[in-house]
Amino acid sequence: MPGVDAPAPVFSPADAAFMRRALELARDAAAAGEVPIGAVLVQDGELVAEGRNAPIGRRDPTAHAEIVALRRGGEARGVPRLPGTTLYVTPEPCPVCLGASVPARVARLVYGASDPLVGATAIFAGIPVGRPGLNHRVAIEGGLLAEEAADLLRTFFRARRG
Numbered sequence: 001m002p003g004v005d006a007p008a009p010v011f012s013p014a015d016a017a018f019m020r021r022a023l024e025l026a027r028d029a030a031a032a033g034e035v036p037i038g039a040v041l042v043q044d045g046e047l048v049a050e051g052r053n054a055p056i057g058r059r060d061p062t063a064h065a066e067i068v069a070l071r072r073g074g075e076a077r078g079v080p081r082l083p084g085t086t087l088y089v090t091p092e093p094c095p096v097c098l099g100a101s102v103p104a105r106v107a108r109l110v111y112g113a114s115d116p117l118v119g120a121t122a123i124f125a126g127i128p129v130g131r132p133g134l135n136h137r138v139a140i141e142g143g144l145l146a147e148e149a150a151d152l153l154r155t156f157f158r159a160r161r162g
Contacts, residue, residue: 009141011110018042018088019112019145025052025065026090026152032057036152039065039089041073041082041106048085049073065089066097070104081105090149092119092142101138108139112149 011019018040025038029052037053051068055061066089073082086108087101093111098120101109 009110009143011141011144014045015088015110015144018047018086019090019110019149021047021050022065022088022090023112023145023148023152025050026149029053029065030152030156036156037065037090039069039087041069041085041087043082043085048082049076062096064094064097066093067100070100070106074104083107086110088144091115091153094118095120098138098140102136105136106138108141110144111140111142112144113146113153114142114150 022038022040025040026036027038029038030036032052032054034053034056039051040047041049049069049072051065051070051072053065054063054068057063066087069087070082073085074080081104083105085104085106087106088110089097089112091111091113092115093101093109094115095118098109
């Protein structure tokens with residue numbers, strides 16, 4: 001996670017393309033009545049797996065977009081760990097999803113919009129993604145296509161509130 005004085009991350013055109021795919025998945029989630037969150041798992045420029053929010057449709061409180069993408073990634077690779085991968089997610093991940101990236105051995109997590117309510121990077125010190133002494137750390141970068149990701153969430157919740 002960038003610190004207060006850290007330079008803003010520099011994102012590549014490939015980063016933007018994968019985040020655009022995550023945004024498409026978020027739109028699909030919204031169309032299904034789910035909170036619009038999408039996630040894409042990539043390794044060496046290749047799409048490994050993707051997911052969209054589905055806790056309502058699956059009747060599974062853990063069916064967050066990130067968890068779905070990580071599960072599918074493990075199934076696709078036939079392994080429980082996904083070293084060298086990048087996980088793109090439309091908003092800042094919640095504590096459960098950010099925490100799941102550690103045992104999955106995700107190398108880099110890129111998110112779009114910040115989430116001051118449930119986003120876990122604000123409580124980074126309390127999550128084991130960056131603690132010294134761990135055998136794995138996740139590099140976190142935020143702000144990629146942030147306004148588009150935030151607008152999806154705002155529009156969805158505005159419509160729900162009527």
